[in-house]
Amino acid sequence: MLDPKYVREHETEVRKALADCHSKVDLSLYLDLERRRRDLMMSVDKRKARLNQASEEMARMKKEGKDITPYQAKLKELSDEIKQMDGEIAAVEKDFREIELQVCNIPHSSVPVGGEEANQEVRKVGEPAKFSFKPKSHDELGVALGILDFEKAAKISGARFFTLSGLGAKLERALANFMLDLHAPKGYKEMVVPHLVNYQSMEMSGQFPKFIEQAFAVEKDNFYLIPTAEVSLANLHRGETFAAGSLPRKYAAFTPCYRREAGSYGKDTKGLIRLHQFNKVELFQFVEPDKSMEALEQLTADAEEILKKLGLPYRVVVLATADKSFASIKTYDLEVWLPSQNQYREISSCSNCGDFQARRGAIKVKKEGGAKPELVHTLNGSGLAVGRTWLAILENYQQADGTVAIPEVLQPYLGGLKTLTPGAA
């Protein structure tokens, strides 16, 4: 959500931003509703002031024992008029809010303009391994090793689910522990958070109303399943004002993520790439408003470190204006190399949301010297998507005989295990 006053005063800039994000929002309607709301408020406020004055007068008269009945009818008229106008304001406000919630965040000036094709590679780290044989896909490897099963999951739930067993399950847990252990010393407080959240939490973090079709809903109880722990972490401090000097606040949470993947029929149907449920370690930061751009670089580096330590080749891409997420002003995607696909695939997305979420959630920070509290800036990033890390390890560390080497840093988490071999699970 943007500051309506800012939008009003920077119409040209906002129009360009909307165009750059390929947004279909009607800004003229936005401005018109905002104007009407203000006009109505001004005239109703005047009437309310009059009514308040009259009410005080009535109180005084009653105290003096005077008869107030003759005035009541007249004030009833004014009161009814106010009620009617309040109704009009509520209607305009509802319309305004509806459109306001559809306005995307304004991209940072350093973000390339355009759609997916305009995304820019920022850096490439590590060299994709050369295989003397044709590298297999992770699902082929996993199924052959006996640690990954889609058929069982299909029986239990349906398409786009998976089960891991034995060392496959243990590898998943090892990865999560490895990631959390690496983030903790950098100030990320580990959290366990709700996976079922209310509408307001989804709205605050920017998922709703725009992406409501992408969320699983528990309609009977008015809950939504989190598509990412970002939702829960972002809402941790909703409605709060941080004390001066108490930022940044950093959090990490390991949770499943639930996504309907509506509209992605036929895409990535094989393997672990696109599922209704997957595990992720999420990083989240609340920072001072002037610190968020540098925080984004640091957050991205924190996520990258996992890939570096695991020895997985990857590249960093800055997402173009129309490809970045709705709430973000700048997003870096981390893409890991997948030998079987001969391409880089997203494994993390790190975003600076500026004050967009903070405005929806009224999250502020007090300033030194008694100045007015300001909205904080929020950042989120995957550090990392555990399922995709799991599959990246299988693919990148596979050997000619179908076994998979375990990266050295993970071995302590797997009881010293060095290789995944068929039957061992």
Added chain:
RNA sequence: GGAGAGAUGGCAGAGUGGUCGAAUGCGUCUGACUCGAAAUCAGAUUUACGGGCAACCGUAACGGGGGUUCGAAUCCCUCUCUCUCCGCCA
């Protein structure tokens, strides 16, 4: 799931239809006293929106929403949350 109690400013806690945005205490900030500090005294101390260059003015907010009334923190309805007791349960 059943029965009951409650939700007020940073915190504690009064207020049960009329100058209540809200007593009082604590906390915090400023000033006085002091070499300095403590203690004491004096004052200040919510937020949002709108108008104004500004000083400032107006409106709204006592868990959320709705209602009664000329007027609601106060009465009514409803939802959420918290607490106590009972039941159930990892």
